[in-house]
Amino acid sequence: MTRQVIEVHELTAGHGGAEAVRGASFTVAQGTVYALLGRYGSGKTTLLETVAGYRRPMSGTVRVAGVDPYAPGETLRMGTVWREGGLFPGLTVAEVVDTWRRWTLDPLTREEALERVGLQGKAGARFERLGAGDRRRLDLALALVGRSDVLFLDEPTAGLPREDARRIRATLRELASGGVTVLLTTRDPDEACGADRIGVLNDGRLATGRAPIRLYAA
Numbered sequence: 001m002t003r004q005v006i007e008v009h010e011l012t013a014g015h016g017g018a019e020a021v022r023g024a025s026f027t028v029a030q031g032t033v034y035a036l037l038g039r040y041g042s043g044k045t046t047l048l049e050t051v052a053g054y055r056r057p058m059s060g061t062v063r064v065a066g067v068d069p070y071a072p073g074e075t076l077r078m079g080t081v082w083r084e085g086g087l088f089p090g091l092t093v094a095e096v097v098d099t100w101r102r103w104t105l106d107p108l109t110r111e112e113a114l115e116r117v118g119l120q121g122k123a124g125a126r127f128e129r130l131g132a133g134d135r136r137r138l139d140l141a142l143a144l145v146g147r148s149d150v151l152f153l154d155e156p157t158a159g160l161p162r163e164d165a166r167r168i169r170a171t172l173r174e175l176a177s178g179g180v181t182v183l184l185t186t187r188d189p190d191e192a193c194g195a196d197r198i199g200v201l202n203d204g205r206l207a208t209g210r211a212p213i214r215l216y217a218a
């Protein structure tokens with residue numbers, strides 16, 4: 001039977017009492033990519049932060065691998081990449097990953113982490129010399145260092161050149177084939193169509209469906 005790694009039921013979430021997401025329900029099966037698609041301000045980031053356990057739900061429930069990600073003491077093998085990404089001036093890719101590994105219990109080896117995101121061969125490169133796509137890959141490698149089997153990604157290809165975006169999507173598909181469950185946000189309908197399932201957020205309301213669906217039909 002398919003295992004639902006992320007289970008969200010009637011979730012309402014927001015900021016200082018103002019609701020940004022209302023009554024969202026969806027599930028994400030193990031080893032699949034789920035895209036939350038929506039315009040600016042539709043509630044994507046608020047929903048992602050709440051499902052990842054960074055924000056307390058106003059009502060409703062979230063379970064990730066069967067546990068409440070907001071509950072104190074729960075440790076989940078999950079990784080997150082927020083839109084700003086990391087800045088590591090003065091360090092090489094290898095040094096950044098090794099620093100992360102030191103803070104992580106039972107981490108992947110540096111080689112494993114870089115290989116999973118296609119950055120093998122860039123270990124000696126200085127962070128400042130990396131292009132935007134490789135910087136995003138490095139963020140992904142750091143999210144994976146703790147052997148994460150769930151990834152939460154806020155607009156992982158936003159602002160990237162088309163080819164970099166395509167390669168990141170291919171990497172996410174490979175990770176999913178290896179059993180990693182991916183929940184991402186996007187403003188790009190093309191990107192959403194590459195996911196296994198799509199939820200469309202419109203002004204805090206989530207409509208769910210199976211890809212491919214016509215998103216902005218005339």
Ligand SMILES: Nc1ncnc2c1ncn2[C@@H]1O[C@H](COP(=O)(O)OP(=O)(O)OP(=O)(O)O)[C@@H](O)[C@H]1O
Pocket residue numbers: 015016020038039040041042043044045046047187
């Ligand atoms: N820290 C905050 N404090 C108060 N209101 C917020 C905060 N962050 C977001 N909001 C509001 O919550 C609503 C949803 O914002 P959210 O950032 O979740 O949407 P989004 O779809 O991710 O948009 P974007 O693509 O612009 O990031 C918006 O009305 C926004 O103004």
